[in-house]
Amino acid sequence: MSNDSSPTPESPERPAWLHLDIHPYVFFISAGTILLFVVLTLLFEQHVDNLFGRLQGLISHYAGWFFVATMNIVLIFVISLLIGRFGDVRLGGEGARPEFSTAAWFAMLFSAGMGIGLLFFGVAEPMFHFVASPLAEPGTPDAARVAMDFTFLHWGLHPWSIYALVGLSLGFFAFNKGLPLSIRSVFYPILGEGIYGPIGNLIDIMATVATMFGVATSLGLGVQQVNAGLDHLFGTPQTTTVQLLLIAGITAIATWSVVKGLDAGIKRLSELNVIIAAILMFFVLLAGPTLFIFNALVENIGYYLQKFAQLSTWNETYENTEWQNGWTVFYWGWWIAWSPFVGMFIARVSYGRTIREFVKGVLFVPTLVTFVWVTTFGDSALHIEMFGDGGIAKAVQENIPVSLFVLLEKFPLSQVSAAIAIVVVVTFFVTSSDSGSLVIDIITSGGNTDPPKIQRIFWAVTEGVVAAALLLGGGLVALQTAAIATGLPFAIVLLGMCYSLRKGLHEYRSGQTFKLSMDDYDGPEFRTRATRRMPTFGRRQIWVRKPIDLKKERRS
Amino acid sequence: MLQAVTHKFSSGCMMLVRDQEDQVSFLGSAFIVHHGGYLLTASHIVEDPSALRVVPTASDDRFSKMTIDRVAAMPVSVVQIDPQHDVALLKIEQEVEIAVPDDFLGSTENVRTGASVLNLGYAFGHERMHVILASNAVVSAMIRSPNESRLILFDSMAHDGNRGGPLIHVADGHIIGIVSGRFEPAEVVRGSKDWDRVPPRDTNISFAVAIEYGLALMRQEGLLTN
Numbered sequence: 001m002s003n004d005s006s007p008t009p010e011s012p013e014r015p016a017w018l019h020l021d022i023h024p025y026v027f028f029i030s031a032g033t034i035l036l037f038v039v040l041t042l043l044f045e046q047h048v049d050n051l052f053g054r055l056q057g058l059i060s061h062y063a064g065w066f067f068v069a070t071m072n073i074v075l076i077f078v079i080s081l082l083i084g085r086f087g088d089v090r091l092g093g094e095g096a097r098p099e100f101s102t103a104a105w106f107a108m109l110f111s112a113g114m115g116i117g118l119l120f121f122g123v124a125e126p127m128f129h130f131v132a133s134p135l136a137e138p139g140t141p142d143a144a145r146v147a148m149d150f151t152f153l154h155w156g157l158h159p160w161s162i163y164a165l166v167g168l169s170l171g172f173f174a175f176n177k178g179l180p181l182s183i184r185s186v187f188y189p190i191l192g193e194g195i196y197g198p199i200g201n202l203i204d205i206m207a208t209v210a211t212m213f214g215v216a217t218s219l220g221l222g223v224q225q226v227n228a229g230l231d232h233l234f235g236t237p238q239t240t241t242v243q244l245l246l247i248a249g250i251t252a253i254a255t256w257s258v259v260k261g262l263d264a265g266i267k268r269l270s271e272l273n274v275i276i277a278a279i280l281m282f283f284v285l286l287a288g289p290t291l292f293i294f295n296a297l298v299e300n301i302g303y304y305l306q307k308f309a310q311l312s313t314w315n316e317t318y319e320n321t322e323w324q325n326g327w328t329v330f331y332w333g334w335w336i337a338w339s340p341f342v343g344m345f346i347a348r349v350s351y352g353r354t355i356r357e358f359v360k361g362v363l364f365v366p367t368l369v370t371f372v373w374v375t376t377f378g379d380s381a382l383h384i385e386m387f388g389d390g391g392i393a394k395a396v397q398e399n400i401p402v403s404l405f406v407l408l409e410k411f412p413l414s415q416v417s418a419a420i421a422i423v424v425v426v427t428f429f430v431t432s433s434d435s436g437s438l439v440i441d442i443i444t445s446g447g448n449t450d451p452p453k454i455q456r457i458f459w460a461v462t463e464g465v466v467a468a469a470l471l472l473g474g475g476l477v478a479l480q481t482a483a484i485a486t487g488l489p490f491a492i493v494l495l496g497m498c499y500s501l502r503k504g505l506h507e508y509r510s511g512q513t514f515k516l517s518m519d520d521y522d523g524p525e526f527r528t529r530a531t532r533r534m535p536t537f538g539r540r541q542i543w544v545r546k547p548i549d550l551k552k553e554r555r556s
Numbered sequence: 557m558l559q560a561v562t563h564k565f566s567s568g569c570m571m572l573v574r575d576q577e578d579q580v581s582f583l584g585s586a587f588i589v590h591h592g593g594y595l596l597t598a599s600h601i602v603e604d605p606s607a608l609r610v611v612p613t614a615s616d617d618r619f620s621k622m623t624i625d626r627v628a629a630m631p632v633s634v635v636q637i638d639p640q641h642d643v644a645l646l647k648i649e650q651e652v653e654i655a656v657p658d659d660f661l662g663s664t665e666n667v668r669t670g671a672s673v674l675n676l677g678y679a680f681g682h683e684r685m686h687v688i689l690a691s692n693a694v695v696s697a698m699i700r701s702p703n704e705s706r707l708i709l710f711d712s713m714a715h716d717g718n719r720g721g722p723l724i725h726v727a728d729g730h731i732i733g734i735v736s737g738r739f740e741p742a743e744v745v746r747g748s749k750d751w752d753r754v755p756p757r758d759t760n761i762s763f764a765v766a767i768e769y770g771l772a773l774m775r776q777e778g779l780l781t782n
Contacts, residue, residue: 093658095658095659512564512657512658513563513564513565513568513657514564514565514567514568514588514654514655514656514657515567515653515655516588516612516652516653516654516655517654518628521628521630521650521652523629523630523631523650525626525627526573526580526609526626526628526629527579527625527626528573528579528580528582528623528625528626528684529579529580529581530682530683530684531581531582531583532682533682540600540639540642540736541639541640541642541703542640542641542642542701542703542705542707542736543701544702544703545702
């Protein structure tokens with residue numbers, strides 16, 4: 001996308017500094033904080049791990065109900081936007097038109113929003129719930145039903161409603177109100193011009209650091225999983241060298257993609273990614289228990305809808321167990337911690353969509369695709385476990401990433417499908433990594449939707465370096481826990497965002513009228529009087545026939 | 557829908573009057589098209605461009621007074637006029653702070669017969685009723701007049717004070733025409749010199765000229781870039 005043909009509003013000009021476009025406070029303090037955290041983690045890994053592990057435990061225990069409530073409030077709010085009177089507000093104003101085709105838009109939404117987790121947990125999560133169900137006798141058909149339902153809950157409407165809220169708020173305040181595309185802008189109705197001050201800087205720095213750690217730690221943990229998969233398939237040794245090479249490779253592709261920009265890089269990779277993932281899914285659908293999967297898809301969706309209110313508000317109050325902290329609350333914290341990143345990316349690619357289109361596209365379509373995906377993989381595994389020769393549950397408990405490959409082994413052509421799976425894993429990593437870098441680029445440039453290339457390279461490479469350093473020195477899990485611990489403050493922020501967005505939309509709508517101030521009028525006042533009407537219908541030149549051009553008439 | 561559109565546009569509508577010493581006599585309606593103080597109206601009511609003024613009426617919307625005895629009226633001049641198509645562009649001659657919504661001027665391109673339209677104006681301004689009346693109609697036909705002007709016929713009765721008011725496409729909330737008057741085909745057909753004397757027949761069909769003629773004047777004035 002070139003600067004001059006871009007339909008997206010650019011942020012106001014600011015003096016270039018060494019041909020960079022950076023927000024000095026956000027850029028340097030974020031970079032410094034990231035460096036400091038990495039160094040501290042490398043030096044005191046055990047302490048950091050303990051600190052954040054305990055913090056995470058306390059948050060889950062005491063604030064679990066708050067997460068559950070927040071997720072439901074946000075979902076209701078987003079659905080109210082869908083059916084409410086603001087549905088036809090268009091991101092970017094009336095005249096704006098979408099920058100990307102609907103198919104490309106879905107591909108990017110999906111690749112950034114769910115990505116890698118779905119690939120591993122699609123098989124693993126139903127298995128976990130099947131063998132240790134909180135609400136059914138483990139190993140029974142009922143446990144299978146409940147297992148699929150929990151998986152749908154954790155990957156369904158709730159996470160996407162969080163992304164939709166953040167994406168919509170950012171898009172609205174950036175494209176319709178002309179504020180910079182940055183997390184701080186969302187608080188304009190509350191903070192006013194204060195968003196440009198220290199509080200705004202702090203918000204953006206927090207978002208940058210959380211995004212960096214979210215992406216870098218998943219990259220670090222992810223390559224360990226890819227390595228495990230390669231080991232299982234080809235006997236590739238699980239060593240740091242292999243993992244570092246994987247990080248370098250993924251970072252290189254991600255850097256290329258983010259430098260190429262949205263159109264040429266990220267969009268194409270996302271499309272490719274979704275196509276390969278679809279091939280893998282259709283393979284499993286056909287090679288696996290096809291009829292069982294179709295039956296299950298209908299039943300799972302029906303069960304999800306039927307139990308929706310019950311399960312989405314379930315707090316294990318009367319069971320008095322701690323199961324939920326490790327699953328539902330963990331997921332809620334995770335989605336919320338990722339929401340600045342995914343929401344920002346969604347906002348960036350959703351210019352020109354109406355709110356109704358946006359909510360339909362972000363809430364329902366990815367949810368449905370996720371359901372099909374989870375059913376295909378999860379129910380294939382359940383089928384083997386319940387009616388076949390089993391073994392998946394055991395594999396899952398030993399090593400989550402390997403479970404996908406164990407499943408594929410049960411079907412013919414497993415070498416081919418496993419190779420496709422590895423490609424899908426890598427492309428999913430790349431699409432998370434490049435969209436993460438783009439988001440950080442945009443925030444640290446103060447909201448420029450098309451930041452300079454050198455900055456894109458800087459952040460994409462930094463991501464790889466942070467992941468590599470943590471991989472070598474340890475502390476990946478510690479920092480990931482730290483990233484999730486930011487879920488609690490962000491949950492409060494999300495509720496503020498609902499209020500802020502509603503207020504902003506209301507002002508936007510009521511501001512869309514004619515205003516005329518007569519306060520300055522100091523001219524004379526006049527008396528009004530009745531006036532003679534002027535019947536003039538026929539006198540208007542509209543009704544006077546054009547003189548016929550006789551010469552022209554004769555010529556023809 | 558109709559309510560939202562009415563509220564959006566009614567504060568952009570003004571009375572067009574002529575200043576006669578300390579009194580003003582009502583001519584018709586006009587509507588704001590640009591934050592620089594420009595309005596569009598029908599050209600035939602400003603054939604005499606002297607001493608024109610516009611009067612914004614306070615629109616608090618709740619049982620307002622029918623007649624305002626004393627009004628503040630701002631002087632306007634005719635900056636562009638196109639009598640062929642019955643449109644005129646006026647400019648307020650004094651400093652005044654005006655805000656307009658984004659993208660409210662439409663085109664007749666997407667309008668089809670049967671589309672729902674809304675017409676705003678001071679229908680009975682001549683009789684000292686200084687209140688905007690909203691009326692709802694459908695596009696009855698889209699025709700070209702004898703001089704090839706593109707006209708939108710709609711099925712609500714435009715009264716004399718409605719002339720110069722906006723015709724709004726309800727579905728997308730854009731102005732698509734400038735109300736010209738009641739449609740009285742008999743008068744055209746007669747075509748004699750004293751056609752004014754024929755009492756108007758009460759058709760309930762009115763007509764507006766396509767907004768494109770108004771946009772052309774704005775373009776000539778440099779208010780539109782494309």
